[in-house]
Amino acid sequence: MVTVAVRDLRNDTAGVLQKAREGQMVVLTSRGQDIAHIVAIPAGRRPYLLPAEVIGIPQTDPGLRQDLAVLGQSDSDELGPIQ
Secondary structure (H helix, E strand, O other): OEEEEEHHHHHOOHHHHHHHHHHOHHHHEOOEEEEEOOOOOOOOOOOOOOOHHOOOOOOOOOOOHHHHHHHHOHHHHOOOOOO
16 A cells, blocks of 8 residues: 555656556545545456457357348348337
């Protein structure tokens, strides 16, 4: 844990953020009182999959390919109105 005064944060923002990136918790103080913590955001998963990752997912519905092929041959106009 590193304690940094707000004034020092203003003067060396990049340095303080680098400490957080390195995994240190930075405690901000104002007039000797703790006012905030700065911590790095943990690395998360991407909100999307790459095509190679999708290909590697096992198919859970063996009939899905056939159903999609049948649906692909029809026109959405044939489905009628949504009720």
